[in-house]
Amino acid sequence: MKEILAKNLLILASAGSGKTYQLGNRVIGKIGKEGVEPERIVALTFTRKAAGEFADSVLTKLAKGSLDPREAKSVCKDIGATVDLPAVLEKVIRALPQIQFTTLDGFFSRIVRGFQYELGLTGGTFDLLEGEQLKTAQEKILQGVLRDGFGQRQEFFYAFRKASLGQGQQGVQRSLEEFIETWHGIWKSGSGKNAFGNSRVFVDLPQIEDWFDQKDGLIADLRDESRGKTWEAMLDNFRDHVVGKSLVMNTFGKRLLDVLDEPGPVEVKDGRKMLTISLEVWEIWQQLFRLAIRCELSSAVCKTEAIGELMEQVDREHREQLRKRGLLSFDDVKILLGEWSQSEDARLRRELIDYRLDGRYDHWLLDEFQDTSRAEWHGLEPLIDEAVADPEGSFFVVGDRKQGIFAWRGGDVSLFDDVLRQYEGGIKIEPMDVSWRSCPAVLELVNAVCGNLGLIKDLFGRAVSEKWQWKDHESAKPEVSGEAKVVEVSKDEEEEALLLELRRLGIGQKELSCGVLVRKGDQVKKYAELLRGEGFDVIEAGQRTPGSDHAVGVVIKHLIEWIANPANNYSREVLAMSPV
Template sequence: MSDLGHLMILASAGSGKTYALTTRFVRLLAAGAPPERVVALTFTRKAAGEFFDEILNRLAGAARDEAAAKTLAAEIERPELAPAEFRSLLRQVVDAMPRLNLGTLDGFFSRLVQAFPLELGLGGDFELLEEAQARRERQRVLSLLFNAGVATDAARQDFIEAFKRATYGVEEKALQQRLDSFLNDHGETYLQAPDAACWGNARRVWPEGNPWLESGITIEQAVTVCRAALPWSAFNDKQRGVLAGFLLAMEDWEVGAALPKPANTPVGNILKYWDALLAGTAEMPVGGKKVAFEPDAGRALAGVVGAIMAAELNRKIEVTRGIHAVVQLYEERYDKEVRRAGRLTFADVQRLLQPSVNDPVAAQRRMLMDWRLDARFDHWLLDEFQDTSREQWRILHNLVDEAVQDPEGGRSFFYVGDVKQAIYGWRGGDARLFREIFDHYNQGESGAIKEQHLARSWRSCAPIIEMVNAVCGDGEALAEIVPDSVVTRWMREWEPHATARVAMTGHAALHWAEDETGRWAETLRILQSIDAAERGLTVAVLVQTNRKGAELAEYLRAEGGVAALAESDLHVAFDNPFTCALLALLRVAAHPGDRFARESVAMTPVQARLVEFGWSDGPGLSWQVLCEVHEEGFAGMFARWVQRLEPALHQEDEFSRMRARQLVDAARAFDDTGSRDIDEFLEWVELHTLREVESPGVVRVMTVHKAKGLGFDVVVLPDLQGNSVALRRSGLAIHRDAEHEVDWVLDPPTKLIAENDPVLLQQFEADQEVAGYEALCKLYVALTRAKRALHVIVEPVGKRTSRNFPKLMSAALGESWERGDPNWFAAEEAPVSETILGKSTLAPISASRRRVRRTARTPSGGESVPVAGRHFFAPAGDAAADRGQAIHRLLALVSWANESEMADLRGKMAKIEQNEDWLETAFQAVAHPDLSEIFRRPEEDQCDLWRERAFEVAYDGSWITGVFDRVVIRRDRKGHIIGATVIDFKTDAVGSEGALEIAVDRHRPQLKLYREVVARMIGLPAQGIVNQLVFIQINQAVRVE
């Protein structure tokens, strides 16, 4: 087998990566390699299944057909092989199936731990936790940390103090949510670097010292010195106002808050002229005119900014240490309660398998383990290598080393992937490994690992490939949006693409639109012109976020009647009324006191069936459901209830029937765990998703990440707007040493501070390079999903300075770009099929039970108002919608506007909204005296507060989905509900009395519906519900009768 060698393949999108993998595997078999001594690993079960199926299909085809055998023999460079030999190879694979190592990295690592538990420090068997199980374990450990019967007072106090440090004293009401955020964001970093010396350690961050931290002067002291040193009489009135305003603002400024407006320009100028100010030679602009500063005055100004920098850096150091302390206290308890009990996540498995550096005994055990593995495996095939993390590579490194350095040449290493599709850096993937490994093994012996490029697409037609080459292969255009270092790295691996589908017609075009409304309208126009449903074409509209995908899918359905479905990962238990009602029924059975779940059931056709069966009372229903769960499992219970309730569905409601089947299938998967815990099931099903395959006629609206690995006849990209692409991801700044181990961790300061500190600037630039490269990868993935048509829709660049994708499109394609035949689809005919969703296997509905099908709408769907023609294409509509959504999110932070909450409110708002005008509008609304009653706690002893509370209800022949902005429910001393107020915030422009009246009339139907829904949910007559519209633009509340 010495002719096989070691091979790295850089496989561009659609170029046949799976084909190359299976060819390599068959070639190994033909060379005499036993199938069980070959390890082939990828990232997903789907990809592993496709890999295995392709091996069997190709071998079976060659085993029965002379022509197929001849083709496969030529591809593996063994022309002498005939069907008889391929039958023999097929028999070897089938016989070895129980021993094959074709699967996922996670699965392979789990098997290693199962094989060597004692060597890895485990007491015996272990249990792999699913996502829902891991979440429950987290909640259990957090409960233990606060449980008076388990944790000592000192331990609880330590945790609380650490949390205060991590939040810098900011009070948090949503403690659970914030703790979850801490653990999600920082837990993995802690486990990579548990040593406190790595976290917020100024000596590690600045080994040469930091002049800011050495100033030793407070902001108040620096301001006092500066006031005394400045030559006030030498300034004109404007300059005196600028400097006085700056110093006054800094006296009132709190560390951690954004710099006040009077300070922004002076601080920026002082930093710009820093060296000259310290040297006493500065001529710095103040109030639009340059001023020469004497040494004392210049140093005093610099002293104020130095004190600001020191205060901010010290705060970040303290916050970083607090984060470490919080996570450490949690992880120590979690390790004791969960990991040591043998309950592990996939991440835990990878950590167990990491080679030990500091423990000689563990290192020796690991070496012995590797020797035993090395004796079993000869050949390594690694797929999607661009997404491999360094932790995963460390586990395999020694084993691959032995294969590459085999003196007899009887072993091999093969890895394939595409560094241009490395879009999972946020979860640990490091595409730089791809080239580093190649260079490492080739440094001593040139050609130890050979390099091969696959750049011919078997997916896309020629016009699409031409656009991909024009955009992604133009280094000068790429330099318009990413740093030069990113362009160099990208172009090193770039190969011009070609297409194998030379006879396939298609179309690629760049479209321009003025704003988001225009981009969405153009998307709808393109989809309607193609008419994918009629022609049986697969279509995807790719966006950047799930939220934007949901909004766009709703727009396509509402405005154009397009069958658009948001996202490819479907929460099948919660995206339709039928299964939502079934889950509410289960929740009521387990928790009869859950009024919200009970009212949700009461507002659906389920209630009528419960009355019919005599189970409308709490105990009867609970007994029936709980007995069925215990005896038949969740799948059996749901199957029975689907049979009972299915007659309430419309005869043509195939979608709900399909979702019911999928819920039963999901429940069956949960039943395999052996659990009958209803709360555990409800948590599990919340996370359960299905990934739908390409659906002819259905427009799939999904993120680029979800689309990776998929192909569609038509792809539309209407969501390439945004800020500069090379912006570092939010989160901790993590600096790694030459061995890629964590050197230091710091909660990063603002961009202004980082840009003026050499150490932090270097780290920020490195992070920006990573972000810039990943952004190019995301764009490349988006552009290469299309088979027949690709439509890119962006807004004109104009005078905008953002280094974003529209700027790249303009630089690479110009103002007008189109290739191929715009009417390519005219010759396409839809394949014959009964229905997109497929026939239902559930019992048919009898004619006597047929019901009118409910239409779906939102509460605001009943509003109507004349609109002036000039407003139809007004560009302000998009910005107004964004503003309205942002203000609603900000107002949802407010519980009661008391003195303590108001003191912290602006800081909380600033954490989720960067637009100062929107933030100020929301804050002033809360503080405005005319709206004080809206945000003030009622005088009653008890009250409930709903904020951004979603609801679904059957009402007047329609299924209504909506969200209450704010509902205050008042109770008497005994807890009985005595009244409620529904508050709906509006950001309408109502500048006149007439405009206000029109707006109130427009929203009146919505408020009437809200009153009816709340009345039914809380069991109160509608007369006891007060409706109030709050117009934020004018800070006025209007009671709506």
């Protein structure tokens, strides 16, 4: 890549295109060619594993280049400059304790620990919670919130009653934990109350009651049995529709919706014939559809604002209780670092931190940018702004919109567009569309699906298709053979189809490995046991409990329990039924 050392660079890197390789080139080039001190570089990603792989790739590349002239020549060619790799390796090793090749959570946590008073955390030390420890603390806080909400805090109860569409008190209480887990996560991602409904954005929305007051007259004006059954059936669907529920649409109704913005008269296909709808009648259809749409929008805004009111109370209570106990979650850390955009006092406090950090770090590298949340970006934004504007600083970001699969935990692919607007003219863009991982057959299928604008429009609408950016992927190994296909089977046939395909490929017979991806974590165990039962060697990803979900593990567990306590009759009976 010719521009790998450009001051500010955004790389749109497809899967398998070598982004980790280019990240390593960037670091080595900054140190070797531009003379940057390693400890002034910050490289951030999302997992400890990815951070470790990145550090390993830099050190391995430097070590090989220091020992092998051919490797050194290759590295220097990638960077576009002759670099003294042994000297760079020595610099990096000496600076290892200060180098920031870490996760976003880890970096933010170090900042909060180092600047807790500037961030308003008074009262001594605090502990960072994660995993089961955090879950337990949150459950205790939620129980307190529930007591207050259904007791003294009537506004809390009222807000949730609105948000949950009138469930009874017991039903509300049962569903609250699941409800909060979802919506509080969105709140903590950096959305804030203004993102929940915000009726000021929408102009002249009708009242929900307008649907019941006006629909019957419009439907009566459209009744015409001579138009056919599908016409009347769609009107019946409108008659039975209740705001807040999905409107049932037959094929005719979907075709009407497709041309809703067109002026009358219009022609719409109905079965094998074309119906011509006059201007006068078409305007009534438009009124009916738009009334339903706007009333649904009004209902959605009302419910979402109510959820925002609830989350504001939950979040305030959550943070107050954690801080009273000297506890913080990683989400709280991100919010603290992003509070500079919420108030003047927070901005001034953040400036004290940024002044010191700007003097320590000049060069920023962000990996997997498509998984970055707004809360995380707000936490980094002042530091990135300074690096982009500073002649001695730099900003490097790599990601791929198509791989943005972590919206559920706050990942926001629209940040790509925000960054390009914010630094317009000050950041270069480089695509990486050549894959070193996939064979041509696989990429042909990817291109056929993701490059099909007609399909994108049908699935997600015209607005998405117009914004969809796509360039066909190529394989760096065109000579490699392979196969890609889509097999459609019923749910009952999934297991048999998988076994047939594995046997056809020769998995277990040839020197081949095969990955099987499933949609949900609980399916891992199901398919692993299926494949083991059919004689395949299986290594599972994720966590297992071998003492309860594997036959041999269960026997060993009960053997140990029986040895520890021979009076344990249950374990003795389990052992008696086993080969042991």
